[in-house]
Amino acid sequence: MQINYPSRFEVYGAVKFYELIRVYSLFAVGYQRSGFYSLPTFRDLEDIASTTAIVIPVRDEDLFALEGVLRAIPIYSPVIIVSASSRSPINIHNMEIDIARSIYKTTGRTIVVIHQKDPLLGEILGESIPDILDNDNTVRYGKGEGLLLGILVADGLRASNIGFIDADNYVPGAVLEYTMIYYTVLGMSETRYKMVRIAWGYKAWGIGEFYLRRLGRASGIVNTVLNKILSSRRNIETDIVKTSNSGEHAMSMDLARELVYGGGYSVETQELVTILENCYIDISEGNCPSLPENIEIYQVETRNPHVHAEKGEKHIANMVVDSLSAIYYSKLANDRNKELIVNALRELGYEGEPTPPRRYRYPRLHGKKILDTLIGESKLSVSFGL
Numbered sequence: 001m002q003i004n005y006p007s008r009f010e011v012y013g014a015v016k017f018y019e020l021i022r023v024y025s026l027f028a029v030g031y032q033r034s035g036f037y038s039l040p041t042f043r044d045l046e047d048i049a050s051t052t053a054i055v056i057p058v059r060d061e062d063l064f065a066l067e068g069v070l071r072a073i074p075i076y077s078p079v080i081i082v083s084a085s086s087r088s089p090i091n092i093h094n095m096e097i098d099i100a101r102s103i104y105k106t107t108g109r110t111i112v113v114i115h116q117k118d119p120l121l122g123e124i125l126g127e128s129i130p131d132i133l134d135n136d137n138t139v140r141y142g143k144g145e146g147l148l149l150g151i152l153v154a155d156g157l158r159a160s161n162i163g164f165i166d167a168d169n170y171v172p173g174a175v176l177e178y179t180m181i182y183y184t185v186l187g188m189s190e191t192r193y194k195m196v197r198i199a200w201g202y203k204a205w206g207i208g209e210f211y212l213r214r215l216g217r218a219s220g221i222v223n224t225v226l227n228k229i230l231s232s233r234r235n236i237e238t239d240i241v242k243t244s245n246s247g248e249h250a251m252s253m254d255l256a257r258e259l260v261y262g263g264g265y266s267v268e269t270q271e272l273v274t275i276l277e278n279c280y281i282d283i284s285e286g287n288c289p290s291l292p293e294n295i296e297i298y299q300v301e302t303r304n305p306h307v308h309a310e311k312g313e314k315h316i317a318n319m320v321v322d323s324l325s326a327i328y329y330s331k332l333a334n335d336r337n338k339e340l341i342v343n344a345l346r347e348l349g350y351e352g353e354p355t356p357p358r359r360y361r362y363p364r365l366h367g368k369k370i371l372d373t374l375i376g377e378s379k380l381s382v383s384f385g386l
């Protein structure tokens with residue numbers, strides 16, 4: 001893949017926020033041109049791919065889409081499926097395992113499948129993150145909760161980087177592009193604390209007229225709020241944030257271990273909020289892990305349109321509420337910003353303050369032990385190719 005070198009970034013404390021990068025060629029290993037970047041050799045591509053674990057959160061998605069996603073991720077990368085899918089009346093989780101097994105049989109690649117509602121996970125995490133437990137002592141449902149579990153497993157696999165890809169992506173070619181973006185940017189950046197967030201160029205869905213839409217409904221609102229807050233803090237207007245709700249993103253494990261994870265759909269916004277709290281707003285408090293170096297945040301626009309399951313306007317509104325609540329209850333938001341958020345919520349038909357989001361600090365647990373326990377003792381977790 002060839003991308004342009006991001007020539008401009010904005011600095012917020014120790015956070016370097018890069019302007020949007022574009023993909024110039026989908027596959028161009030070894031092609032170095034001034035002002036552009038490609039991974040230098042195929043060996044570099046393989047090295048970075050094999051140390052980047054890809055986590056797929058899934059809750060009762062179309063198995064057709066999940067299979068396409070799995071077959072699109074380059075076989076060098078270990079894959080972790082974090083499932084919250086039903087086990088009755090139909091055992092969808094078992095079918096997910098069957099797909100993983102059949103892919104393993106033809107490729108030999110590493111695939112780990114765990115279940116979010118595994119009672120063993122509740123036991124393992126209950127002490128260090130009690131809030132993550134539901135009434136039945138299993139981990140709560142929620143995408144953010146699922147991503148946190150995926151990071152623990154990636155730690156167990158001793159991955160250096162981690163990337164996330166939703167299971168309801170209907171275009172496998174787009175998934176391949178996401179992974180190539182992860183490898184290329186994580187390979188380009190020489191910093192220890194780095195993140196790359198996907199801004200899909202266009203979004204499409206298939207009911208009625210085929211239309212490639214430029215602006216996402218959730219990101220449109222949440223990006224604007226974040227940009228307004230950053231603008232008012234510096235007194236310099238900015239539109240740097242293009243990926244507040246980037247479901248597809250990747251980062252170094254060093255950074256992943258330092259973050260706070262928001263419950264449900266607040267997770268992507270909460271990651272940015274935590275980075276900006278620790279490394280910009282409260283930088284003098286000594287909680288910014290990268291000091292004296294920077295944290296780098298890259299944003300890359302894709303060539304493939306993003307085609308995923310359409311879950312309705314109410315679902316989008318809930319996602320926006322979750323994301324805005326992560327900002328509302330953060331140190332980023334002063335009284336004026338809070339008013340801005342309440343007004344944005346009102347436009348969605350939501351009156352008053354949002355409910356506080358659930359937040360989980362990444363626990364200081366031993367990933368390898370957790371993985372071994374799950375694989376050895378749980379009936380709901382399986383691993384192939386380990």
Ligand code: GDD
Pocket residue numbers: 057058059060061082083084116140141142143146147165166167168216218219245246247248265268308309311315319
């Ligand atoms: N493990 C797990 N647990 N996975 C879940 C859960 C859960 O409780 N809930 C949802 N997922 C999975 C879905 O199956 C899907 O693969 C992925 O997480 C994203 O969920 P969707 O419900 O498809 O979200 P979306 O498409 O509306 O929103 C996506 O894009 C937004 C930005 O536009 C998500 O990635 C959002 O997080 C993102 O903000």
Ligand code: MG
Pocket residue numbers: 166168308309
């Ligand atoms: Mg989706």
